[in-house]
Amino acid sequence: MLNQQYTECIRACLECMEACNACYNACLKEEDVAMMSYCIRLDRECADICSFAAKAMQSNSPFAEQICKLCAEICEACGKECEKHEQDHCKRCAESCFRCADVCRKMVS
Template identity: 50%
Template sequence: MEQQHHHQELIQTLLDCVLACENCATACLHEEMVKEMAGCIMLDRDCGDICSQAARLLQRNSAIAHQYLVICEEICRMCAEECGKHDAEHCQLCAEACTRCAEACHAHHEPVTQD
């Protein structure tokens, strides 16, 4: 139980990123030039899904949770870079949330290994 408490801040950061990505993707779908936002929407969806799974793995103390954070950090950095290219407030907020999440994942992940 103590392990879960240790991860609560990271789990919350992951969930905040999920919500920012969902908000961004939804808002992008309502942009006038939605086709130009396709890459952003796709990365938002991938990032949200991966962060959501990472939060679940940490919550259940999965044996691979800390390794999974390597992938989570990568998608968060990709999404932050793409969202950062757009001036829309929802994109900028998403880029900030993704950057925070990438840094948090980086601080907690372990190298991917196979036994």
């Protein structure tokens, strides 16, 4: 049975992963892709760690808390980068990243 303390965190990680993937895809379609390159990179990093964190929690990994701590750090960095941009997809991604970082930090505290 899945550890109940992980339920909200898994949901936040999966939502953030989806937001980062959507932002990544939308950034690639922007007129000035070079300007979005760091945002694109962090979107990929964040989506990957969120996916990994969700999987770690779902499998009740003994490293889930450490992974979620790292996930919070990466989500925070991605959110800070995304909020620098005016595009709606970046704003939505930043909100999701900050929420995920907050939920991950609460879960490990």
